[in-house]
Amino acid sequence: MGRDKIYVEVGKRKLHLSNLDKVLFPDDHIVKAEVIDYYLSLAPTILHHLKGRPLSFVRFPDGIQGEQFFQKNRPEWTPDWIEYIRLGRERKKEYIVAYEEATLVWLANLACLELHQIHSFHHYAEKPDYLVFDLDPPEGKNDFNEVKALAFALKEELENYDYHVFVKTTGGKGLHLLVPIEMQYTFDEGFAVAKKLAESFIKKHKNTTLHLNKAARKGRVLIDIFRNKPSQTIVSPYSLRGRDGAPASAPLTWDELQATTHPHEWNLQSVKIQTLERGDPWEAIRSWAVPLHTDKRTRAPGV
Numbered sequence: 001m002g003r004d005k006i007y008v009e010v011g012k013r014k015l016h017l018s019n020l021d022k023v024l025f026p027d028d029h030i031v032k033a034e035v036i037d038y039y040l041s042l043a044p045t046i047l048h049h050l051k052g053r054p055l056s057f058v059r060f061p062d063g064i065q066g067e068q069f070f071q072k073n074r075p076e077w078t079p080d081w082i083e084y085i086r087l088g089r090e091r092k093k094e095y096i097v098a099y100e101e102a103t104l105v106w107l108a109n110l111a112c113l114e115l116h117q118i119h120s121f122h123h124y125a126e127k128p129d130y131l132v133f134d135l136d137p138p139e140g141k142n143d144f145n146e147v148k149a150l151a152f153a154l155k156e157e158l159e160n161y162d163y164h165v166f167v168k169t170t171g172g173k174g175l176h177l178l179v180p181i182e183m184q185y186t187f188d189e190g191f192a193v194a195k196k197l198a199e200s201f202i203k204k205h206k207n208t209t210l211h212l213n214k215a216a217r218k219g220r221v222l223i224d225i226f227r228n229k230p231s232q233t234i235v236s237p238y239s240l241r242g243r244d245g246a247p248a249s250a251p252l253t254w255d256e257l258q259a260t261t262h263p264h265e266w267n268l269q270s271v272k273i274q275t276l277e278r279g280d281p282w283e284a285i286r287s288w289a290v291p292l293h294t295d296k297r298t299r300a301p302g303v
């Protein structure tokens with residue numbers, strides 16, 4: 001088909017794409033061209049959330065049945081026009097920061113199926129812009145209804161504090177709840193607040209735990225607040241996952257979550273179509289940022 005090597009223009013960049021017919025999801029017959037198409041089609045929406053964030057990524061050069069590489073450092077061959085930021089201990093890690101649609105296409109061409117993000121932006125790297133509650137179902141138990149019910153319960157709990165809560169599938173088994181906050185607190189302060197809020201929640205829900213240790217979880221759903229610590233990541237909104245079915249981490253409305261029976265209903269095909277049709281349920285997420293607090297607010301009647 002002569003699709004082995006082509007040049008494309010994305011914004012002001014000229015990119016060389018290769019091996020477009022390479023099968024990346026063998027059981028689903030999805031080739032690299034389709035992955036690039038996914039990221040390019042949704043690039044404006046994805047960039048709205050990723051622009052300026054330090055990114056790590058998982059590459060699957062031989063497809064999802066081959067070896068995978070979780071990379072925090074930008075590869076040596078990264079072109080000069082792609083920005084990066086040094087973070088971590090001794091600032092040794094060079095995280096890629098995407099500012100352009102072309103960066104997403106460049107990554108997709110490298111078979112970076114998964115994008116993961118730090119919870120802050122380049123120039124405010126020490127100040128997270130959201131708290132994350134990572135809901136992790138117990139191993140061996142596949143009960144999405146239980147996770148879903150807990151997501152709704154945690155949403156309600158957090159709303160009692162006047163936080164605004166956004167939900168996405170992870171492309172895995174659980175859900176991520178994000179609470180946008182003003183960018184003026186450290187990761188330690190964010191973690192302390194997430195912990196306090198989660199502690200109050202798990203007291204009321206016996207099927208949840210804060211134990212990271214798998215044996216100590218005893219079949220309960222982990223409310224993983226440890227993702228709020230410095231240098232942690234979550235899979236980025238709209239990222240694909242390197243798993244059968246090409247599931248995506250899909251931002252949803254709460255009604256859409258209610259109607260979802262299996263999280264992998266949200267995948268390369270459905271997320272692309274749905275996002276282009278109905279827009280981005282998280283578009284206004286930053287405008288709902290509030291100060292960090294642990295006191296329950298009581299609204300004046302009628303306000």
Ligand code: ATP
Pocket residue numbers: 070116117134135136137170171172173174175224227233234235
């Ligand atoms: P699931 O819903 O199945 O839990 P998940 O993406 O939330 O999917 P977790 O294991 O809970 O998976 O991890 C949460 C986040 O932590 C991931 O999205 C990823 O960004 C990061 N993470 C997980 N495992 C690793 C790892 N081995 N190395 C680096 N980061 C990781």
Ligand code: MN
Pocket residue numbers: 134135136170174175224
């Ligand atoms: Mn998780």
Ligand code: MN
Pocket residue numbers: 134136224
């Ligand atoms: Mn987790």
